[in-house]
Amino acid sequence: MEQANKDRSLVSKVMDGLVTGIVEEKYGAILPPQDVLSKEFDVSRTVMREALSMLLARDMLDVRPKIGTRIRPMSDWRMIDEDVVNWRFRAKPDPVFLRDVIEFRILIEPRASAQAASRGSAADIAGVRDAFEAFKVIRPGEPGYQEADELFHTRIVVASGNQFFKQMAAIIRGALSTGNPIVTAREGAWETAVNSHRRVVEAIERRDPKEAELAAMAMIDHTTEEIAGTFAGAPPVPPSRG
Structure with missing residues (x-):
């Protein structure tokens, strides 16, 4: 249970860091590969994959073959989600x-x-x-x-x-x-x-x-x-x- 809570907290921290990078236009239109992001955040690929899946579920990202993980326009984000609302209002x-x-x-x-x-x-x-x-x-x-x-x-x-x-x-x-x-x-x-x-x-x-x-x-x-x-x-x- 303690490990599960630790993993969830780590996923949340990675999500927050990814969103900060997105709204500050750090990554451009396409996110770096998962292994690169995992090294950047010093987490396992499993944690990174879960964090990315959470953003995918909120319509913030779009995975396309041969292209990678594309950052969707903010107007497409699922604004009914309170986390998404808070993240969207971070942007200028x-x-x-x-x-x-x-x-x-x-x-x-x-x-x-x-x-x-x-x-x-x-x-x-x-x-x-x-x-x-x-x-x-x-x-x-x-x-x-x-x-x-x-x-x-x-x-x-x-x-x-x-x-x-x-x-x-x-x-x-x-x-x-x-x-x-x-x-x-x-x-x-x-x-x-x-x-x-x-x-x-x-x-x-x-x-x-x-x-x-x-x-x-x-x-x-x-x-x-x-x-x-x-x-x-x-x-x-x-x-x-x-």
């Missing part, structure tokens, strides 16, 4: 990726906020309020800011009661980790963020689904405008509904 963001992330948030978060208002339990809503109270006293760049923001958004998704929305929480957290450095760099961004978050939580507490949905949309609108300004001339980020 590009305009198309940020556009897609915002489109995802527009689809999920406003509806989740409305459902949190209409059917969230008292404990769920209290959790949203507690997360907001923690968030509003931390400024961007201070320890805990990112974690507090992610907790606020995650608790709204949980309060929605939708099991599929809950599965998407990792993508929302990744979106925040990517977008926040862009948004919070602007003057007055923190005050705007606090006010927009407050509007959402107050609407949820009043059990007002329509206002909660509109407030969440306005919160995303702010992010959209800031990112659009950063990537002027790039593929446009989508306008929100409303």
Whole structure:
């Protein structure tokens, strides 16, 4: 049992190292042969083979005869897998990726906020309020800011009661980790963020689904405008509904 746990830990470590190399474009389009990778990571071919198979199962790699192990485009990666989500968000963001992330948030978060208002339990809503109270006293760049923001958004998704929305929480957290450095760099961004978050939580507490949905949309609108300004001339980020 101890050896099995050690092997699993080693496979996970190799996977993490491979992904780091991939997102940093260390390997190009084709991975080196298994024996070369095994020597690079100082592991057995069995461990390397298992690590590669895990990435294959997540649609990150493609094995082709006479070609080798090809790295698939990030857009093909299985984003429903939380590990893949975290790995994908390690890569430097590009305009198309940020556009897609915002489109995802527009689809999920406003509806989740409305459902949190209409059917969230008292404990769920209290959790949203507690997360907001923690968030509003931390400024961007201070320890805990990112974690507090992610907790606020995650608790709204949980309060929605939708099991599929809950599965998407990792993508929302990744979106925040990517977008926040862009948004919070602007003057007055923190005050705007606090006010927009407050509007959402107050609407949820009043059990007002329509206002909660509109407030969440306005919160995303702010992010959209800031990112659009950063990537002027790039593929446009989508306008929100409303």
